[in-house]
Amino acid sequence: MDLSKEERTLRCKEIKKLHLNNGLGNVAPLWHLDKSDIDFGKQNEQLDTDLMAQGYTILNNINIEALINSLQAPWHDLYRKKYLFHTKHWDDWKICEIIYNWSNHNKLIPPSICFNELLTDKTFPADGKHRINVAYYFGATEIPIIIPNKHSLEVSKLILGK
Numbered sequence: 001m002d003l004s005k006e007e008r009t010l011r012c013k014e015i016k017k018l019h020l021n022n023g024l025g026n027v028a029p030l031w032h033l034d035k036s037d038i039d040f041g042k043q044n045e046q047l048d049t050d051l052m053a054q055g056y057t058i059l060n061n062i063n064i065e066a067l068i069n070s071l072q073a074p075w076h077d078l079y080r081k082k083y084l085f086h087t088k089h090w091d092d093w094k095i096c097e098i099i100y101n102w103s104n105h106n107k108l109i110p111p112s113i114c115f116n117e118l119l120t121d122k123t124f125p126a127d128g129k130h131r132i133n134v135a136y137y138f139g140a141t142e143i144p145i146i147i148p149n150k151h152s153l154e155v156s157k158l159i160l161g162k
Contacts, residue, residue, distance in 0.1 A: 012096035029135040030107040054149040061142045070158040072122035094130040110144040115154035
């Protein structure tokens, strides 16, 4: 069931209040790891169909530090600040929805990481920027990622060194 904008705003205010009062506890990331559980149509923003035309691979247990090290600016800098709610470039309601889902034991789709064809030594989060941020903020050391097969070799090399 989709929430109205007012309901979403109210939920987010409650979550932000809990955060300010240290009442969130430790939010543990939960991920869909089986392709049969993943429905990209349920996401607000869709990945480019050209990007996904050759399919995708899910890589489990990716070291989050290695992932962040591979990312282009401004992403690596934003994550390293370890802020749950950022003042720029972020939608607070997305952060709140992630926290709400994980607090209620709902799995989310892993972030999609792509190869930057212009900066050939960098990756970028095509989808899942907020999920990475929340997972990192709450201390995740490993996360799964989705890599479009089109970029599989390059992304694997930059993150895994393979």
